[in-house]
Every structure is written in structure tokens, then in C-alpha cells.
Amino acid sequence: MPSPLLSHHIEEKILKALEMARPEDLQDEASRRNFVDTLPEHVRGCYGGNSACVQLEVGGKNLVFDCGTGLRVLGLDLMEREFQKGRGEVNIFLSHTHWDHIMGLPFFLPLFTKGNRIRFYGVHKDIGERLMNQQDPRYFPVAFSSFTADVEVLTLDGKQSVVLGDEADPITVTWKEMDHPGMSFSYRVEYRGKSVVYATDAEYKKLSPDSLKPTIDFFRDADLLVFDSQYTFIEGVEKEDWGHSSTFIGVDIALEASVRNLAFYHHEPTYSDFKLVNILDKTRKYLAAIGGESPLNCFLAREGKTFDLLAE
Ligand SMILES: [Zn+2]
Numbered sequence: 001m002p003s004p005l006l007s008h009h010i011e012e013k014i015l016k017a018l019e020m021a022r023p024e025d026l027q028d029e030a031s032r033r034n035f036v037d038t039l040p041e042h043v044r045g046c047y048g049g050n051s052a053c054v055q056l057e058v059g060g061k062n063l064v065f066d067c068g069t070g071l072r073v074l075g076l077d078l079m080e081r082e083f084q085k086g087r088g089e090v091n092i093f094l095s096h097t098h099w100d101h102i103m104g105l106p107f108f109l110p111l112f113t114k115g116n117r118i119r120f121y122g123v124h125k126d127i128g129e130r131l132m133n134q135q136d137p138r139y140f141p142v143a144f145s146s147f148t149a150d151v152e153v154l155t156l157d158g159k160q161s162v163v164l165g166d167e168a169d170p171i172t173v174t175w176k177e178m179d180h181p182g183m184s185f186s187y188r189v190e191y192r193g194k195s196v197v198y199a200t201d202a203e204y205k206k207l208s209p210d211s212l213k214p215t216i217d218f219f220r221d222a223d224l225l226v227f228d229s230q231y232t233f234i235e236g237v238e239k240e241d242w243g244h245s246s247t248f249i250g251v252d253i254a255l256e257a258s259v260r261n262l263a264f265y266h267h268e269p270t271y272s273d274f275k276l277v278n279i280l281d282k283t284r285k286y287l288a289a290i291g292g293e294s295p296l297n298c299f300l301a302r303e304g305k306t307f308d309l310l311a312e
Pocket residue numbers: 096098180184201243
């Protein structure tokens with residue numbers, strides 16, 4: 001569910017900031033500005049309340065994973081660029097079509113500009129029909145078929161991989177089915193020896209090395225793994241079959257697969273930012289206890305956060 005911040009969340013943040021302030025921090029505008037800059041990200045800002053959407057810029061291409069309500073915000077950003085002139089191109093990969101992963105689609109402005117090329121990919125056989133149905137006139141006033149951009153919907157069913165860009169300098173996308181009601185798919189993108197895995201809406205019920213092997217192989221040596229950690233470990237156990245995982249399982253799997261950066265993603269809408277940070281602190285302690293010298297870097301995914309793999 002999209003989960004906007006409410007007044008009491010903001011009050012909590014203001015109270016925390018005031019608690020941290022010293023008289024000299026509040027003296028003038030410059031000191032106040034400096035003080036705000038030093039506050040932790042969950043106090044001065046928020047992790048965001050839009051549903052699933054991640055953009056990856058790679059080899060001159062725009063890849064997007066999922067069309068949750070975050071896609072509307074991304075659309076506004078893209079419209080500041082070549083998409084406004086109808087010269088944009090984007091490849092959108094869908095993990096699955098639960099509402100939180102498609103409901104931003106009808107509000108994606110680049111779809112309404114002639115000339116933009118927008119390609120949707122999904123592994124479900126009937127992916128096109130699913131997207132059209134969301135915009136049936138009984139549920140939404142604008143039909144999927146009426147977008148003015150050049151739109152294509154492609155099913156990946158039966159294929160092994162997709163290569164984007166130049167054959168000599170390829171961006172390769174592969175996928176894997178995950179354990180989630182109605183099936184979801186994670187995607188792995190490889191480019192010039194760097195790799196990113198987007199793995200949301202996935203439950204790992206069987207944790208034996210044999211059961212996890214295909215997953216570990218798929219995540220192997222990823223420079224960045226975006227990992228569904230919706231619940232605390234305990235809540236994840238209680239909500240068996242709900243199709244989500246936890247930060248602790250993320251750490252176990254990422255260590256096993258020698259992942260370098262682990263982004264905890266798909267936050268539970270009822271968890272406050274303070275609770276998310278508390279879960280992250282515990283998870284880092286767990287990592288320190290079991291990870292030995294592992295350089296694994298784990299953090300909370302945050303709306304608007306950018307991560308530069310080339311600078312790594
Ligand atoms: Zn789902």
C-alpha cells in the first residue's frame with residue numbers, strides 16, 4: 001500500500017530533532033541549516049511512502065523495475081529530460097502485477113507524449129491483458145490502448161534472457177521465479193562486469209543450502225541486491241505464505257552469495273521510519289556477529305536514493 005507520512009509521524013521527527021539540538025545549533029539560519037544537515041536521514045527526512053519502483057541507468061539505457069506509485073514521481077523527473085520532447089526510451093520490467101506494482105502506470109506522464117518509446121516486459125504469459133485490465137473503464141477513465149507514446153508489451157515467457165543495447169557492449173537481463181502468491185520474478189542485470197539484482201515480493205521458506213542454491217546462484221556476486229525485507233524476522237515467520245521476507249534472511253542469503261551491497265526494500269506500510277531504523281540496527285549487529293570480515297554493506301532503500309555502482 002502507498003503509505004504517506006501522517007502528522008503524528010512528522011511530530012515524532014520534530015521532537016527527535018529538538019531533543020538532539022544544542023543552543024548553538026539554533027543561533028542563526030546557517031547554524032540551523034548545518035544542524036539539519038547533520039541529522040540522521042530518518043529524522044530530517046523519510047524513507048518514502050510510494051509503492052515499488054526502481055530506476056536503473058545503464059549503458060545509456062533507462063531500465064525501470066515495477067510500476068508502483070513511485071513511477072508517477074519518476075515520470076515527472078523524466079519529463080524534465082528528453083521524454084518531454086518525445087525522444088525518451090524506457091524499458092520497464094514487471095516483477096508481477098499485484099496492485100502495489102502496477103498502480104503508478106496510468107499516471108506515468110511519458111506515456112502521454114508522442115514519440116516516446118516505452119516497452120513493458122513481464123514473465124507472466126498474459127502480461128498485456130493484465131495491464132489493460134487495470135485500465136478497464138470501470139476502474140480507470142483512460143484506456144491502456146489510448147497512450148500516445150509508442151508502447152509495446154512483451155512477455156518473456158519461454159525466453160532465457162533479454163539483451164539491450166549494442167551487441168558489442170550488451171546489457172543482459174535474466175530472471176528467476178520467486179516464491180510469492182501468483183508468482184513473482186526477480187531480475188538480474190549485467191553490464192561490463194557489474195550486476196544488479198532486483199528481487200522483491202519473494203519469500204524464502206526453505207532455508208536449507210540445497211533449497212536456496214538456485215537463489216544463491218542467481219544472486220551470486222551481485223554488486224547490488226534489492227531485497228524484499230517487508231517484515232521483521234518474527235513477523236515473517238508468523239506470516240508464512242504471505243510472500244515476503246526479512247532483513248535477517250537477506251543478510252544470510254547475501255553473505256552466502258557474496259553480494260556487495262544489500263538494499264532492504266518493500267517496507268511494511270505500518271512500520272514507522274523509527275521502527276525501520278531499529279530493524280536496520282539489529283540487522284547490522286546480526287551481520288557483525290555472523291559475517292566475520294565480510295564487506296557486505298546493508299542499508300534501507302529510500303525514496304529518491306541514488307546508488308552509483310561505477311563509483312564503487
Ligand atoms: Zn506481491
